[in-house]
Amino acid sequence: MAVNVIYKTTAQATGGGRNGHARSDDGSVDVNLVVPKEMGGPGGEGANPEKLFAAGYSACFLGALRGISPKVGVKVPDGTTVQAEIGFGPRSEGGYGITADLTIDLPGLDRAEAEKLVAAAHEICPYSNATRNNLDVGLIIV
Structure with a gap:
C-alpha cells in the first residue's frame, strides 16, 4: 500500500x-x-503514550467525520465530540497491547444517519486505517 x-x-x-x-x-x-x-x-x-494516542485518535476521527460528511450527505451537528478511551495491558500472546473505544456524540442526529456517518469516517480515518486488523476499535454512538 x-x-x-x-x-x-x-x-x-x-x-x-x-x-x-x-x-x-x-x-x-x-x-x-x-x-x-x-x-x-x-x-x-x-x-504517556496512551494519552497522546487518545488525543490524536479522537481529533483525527472528528476530522474524518467532518471530511466525509459532504460525501455521505450527512451534516456533522454543532457540538459533535469524539472521546477516545485507550487501554493498555499484557497480551495473551505475550508482550503488550492496546484497546481503543471511540464514543461519538452527534447531538440531534438520528441513529441511522449517525451510523452511516461514523462507518464512513471509520473507513477514511488514518488512525482507524493504521489500527485496522491490529486491534478492535469500539465505535459507540451516544
Whole structure:
C-alpha cells in the first residue's frame, strides 16, 4: 500500500522513555512523560503514550467525520465530540497491547444517519486505517 505523503512531522522522546520527555520538532507538543501508578510508575503530572494516542485518535476521527460528511450527505451537528478511551495491558500472546473505544456524540442526529456517518469516517480515518486488523476499535454512538 502506497501513501502519497503530503505532510510529515517529527517528535523526539528523551530520558527514560515512558518516564522522560517528548517534544515535536516545532515545539507545539512539549510534554513530560510519566508512567501511571497502575503501570508500576510514580504517576503524577505528565502524559504517556496512551494519552497522546487518545488525543490524536479522537481529533483525527472528528476530522474524518467532518471530511466525509459532504460525501455521505450527512451534516456533522454543532457540538459533535469524539472521546477516545485507550487501554493498555499484557497480551495473551505475550508482550503488550492496546484497546481503543471511540464514543461519538452527534447531538440531534438520528441513529441511522449517525451510523452511516461514523462507518464512513471509520473507513477514511488514518488512525482507524493504521489500527485496522491490529486491534478492535469500539465505535459507540451516544
